[in-house]
Every structure is written in C-alpha cells, then in structure tokens.
Amino acid sequence: MNTWAEMNETQPLVSKMLANSIKKDRISHAYMFQGAKGTGKYQLSLLLAKSLFCKNRLDGDPCNACKDCQRIDSGNHPDVHQIIPDGQSIKKEQILHLQKEFTYTGLESNQKVYIIVDADKMTTNAANRLLKFLEEPSKLTTAMLLTENSQAIIQTIRSRCQIMALQPLNPKTVEKKLQEQGLSDSSAKLMAAMTNNINEAVEISEDEWFANARKLVVQLVEVLQAKPDEALLFIHNQWMPHFKERDQLQQGLDLLIFFFKDIIYHYIGNENAIVYINLLDQITQASMHWSRQYATHTLNMIMEAKRKLDQNVHPALVMEQLTLQIQR
Numbered sequence: 001m002n003t004w005a006e007m008n009e010t011q012p013l014v015s016k017m018l019a020n021s022i023k024k025d026r027i028s029h030a031y032m033f034q035g036a037k038g039t040g041k042y043q044l045s046l047l048l049a050k051s052l053f054c055k056n057r058l059d060g061d062p063c064n065a066c067k068d069c070q071r072i073d074s075g076n077h078p079d080v081h082q083i084i085p086d087g088q089s090i091k092k093e094q095i096l097h098l099q100k101e102f103t104y105t106g107l108e109s110n111q112k113v114y115i116i117v118d119a120d121k122m123t124t125n126a127a128n129r130l131l132k133f134l135e136e137p138s139k140l141t142t143a144m145l146l147t148e149n150s151q152a153i154i155q156t157i158r159s160r161c162q163i164m165a166l167q168p169l170n171p172k173t174v175e176k177k178l179q180e181q182g183l184s185d186s187s188a189k190l191m192a193a194m195t196n197n198i199n200e201a202v203e204i205s206e207d208e209w210f211a212n213a214r215k216l217v218v219q220l221v222e223v224l225q226a227k228p229d230e231a232l233l234f235i236h237n238q239w240m241p242h243f244k245e246r247d248q249l250q251q252g253l254d255l256l257i258f259f260f261k262d263i264i265y266h267y268i269g270n271e272n273a274i275v276y277i278n279l280l281d282q283i284t285q286a287s288m289h290w291s292r293q294y295a296t297h298t299l300n301m302i303m304e305a306k307r308k309l310d311q312n313v314h315p316a317l318v319m320e321q322l323t324l325q326i327q328r
C-alpha cells in the first residue's frame, strides 16, 4: 500500500482519519487496528509508519522511494519494531525485549514505532508488561496493535489506544483487486463471491483441488439434467471421493449454491449478479430445463444440507438425501 488514496479505496473511513492526523501532525501514541483477516491491517500499519518516517512526505503521503520508506516496506527499519506471535502466543520476553530496545534513543531519529501483529495473542504477563509501557507514553513513540478480535485484549490496554475499525471489503472491490493480481475475470468473480480475503482468494484459485471441485460441480449439474437416475452413482463414485472432509464438502455445496442462484438471476434478468460468468451457456441451458420454482426449491435443499453438515450428520448421508430431493 503506497498512498492514502490507495488505502482509501478499501478503507475510506480509517484512511481519511489517519491521513488527516498525519497532515495536522496529530498522531496518537497508540493505535489499535481491528478488522477481519484480509482487511489490510498490516498494510495500513506500514503505510502509517512510512508516513511518519519519510522525509520527502508530500501531502501526507510517503515517497515510497527513500531509504526510510524502502526499509519499512522490507521490514528492516532500525526504528520500526515488529512483534509477531512466537508459536501460539506473544510472550512477556518479547515485550521486555521491545522495551529494552526502546530505552536507547532512535538510531537515526528519535521517532520510534512498534507494530504488534495479532495483539490478542499476548499472554496475560505480556499484556500487563505492555500496559506499563503504554502508561508512560513518549512523545515520539507510536504503538500499533493489530487484531482480528479487540475484545480479547484487556480493557486497560484498549482504553489507551485509539481504536480504528477496518471494514470488510465488498465483493466488487475484491473482484477488482483479484483481476489486478492476474486472475481471470471468471475466477476473480467466483473468488470474490467466496471470500473477501485477497490472499486467501489467490491461494484457493491456484489450488488444483479447487479447480477439480469446480469441474465436479458442473458435471453434477449435467448429470442431474441428462441422467438423473445416475446421480446417486455419480455422488458415490466421483463426488464423495473428492470432498472427503466436512469443510471441503461445505465448499462444494457453496459452489453448487452459486450455480442455482445463477439460474435464478438468469430468470429475473439480473445478469450482472451471475457468478459463473464463464458458464453462461450451461446456465441458460439449465434454466430451460428447470423452472424458477425448481431452482429455488433446490437452493433451499442445498442450504438445508449445509445446516445438517454443521449439525454433524454423516456427510455421505447428507449428500444422498440431497440428491434424492433434487431428483424429485
């Protein structure tokens, strides 16, 4: 993330507030960036750090070219410390080490920043240690605590931070970002429907298992239309061996849901909402074969199957029942 304008595309509220604080030189001693996975907490912390250190700052934005900017981006800046969980937790020793580093004056300026990733993973001892540190703020120190769950952090720490809530990304934004990362239009659209975490979306889209899952969904729809009597056989021989784990099967059913939703979108003429833009022929064909009522009924059955999976009903049984219900 290089500029506040760029950050503004995904996190308008937080970007405006922080860019303003930078311009007016009113930076807090401590921030807490709270938001779900993929909302850009870490990128935000680096952008803020660069804005604080960059000497060529222009209208609040860092230059992204100077030594300070480059070293912050690569995680090598001597006055920007990062703490990440050591295994499952952030330990007291890590905070003590940080404090020790901070007793020296800054190596190149007096400005210092520390970023605590997954701050909710601090042990009680670590949190109490950090609290002491936050209680004696130094003018030139800025703390940034990143977390998916600020409620898991003790109130005394939270009350000393300015809390910034990052919003989940909307599917259109995710789709655009994924296209920028080189995903095809159809993959970007499908991934954006599945997750709003860019990194996760890229990972899934490159996964061979997932590519095969997509193919199986199309095949199942074809079997259901052309040879419904063979659907159960298909489920046993092809579908179940691929969706072995419960969460894999959930994902498979999500993919199936998109297809039936697309049929309904086709019926109501909302083509823009269609997720499988590479399967328009199959969707058109399916809507000639199945009525809108049937598609709605099937959609409800699939959602019911997902609920049963959540309630620990045996996966093979769930799929058999679903197949029989769809066949009718």
Ligand SMILES: [Zn+2]
Pocket (backbone or CB within 6 Å): 054, 055, 056, 057, 062, 063, 064, 065, 066, 067, 068, 069
């Ligand atoms: Zn710079």
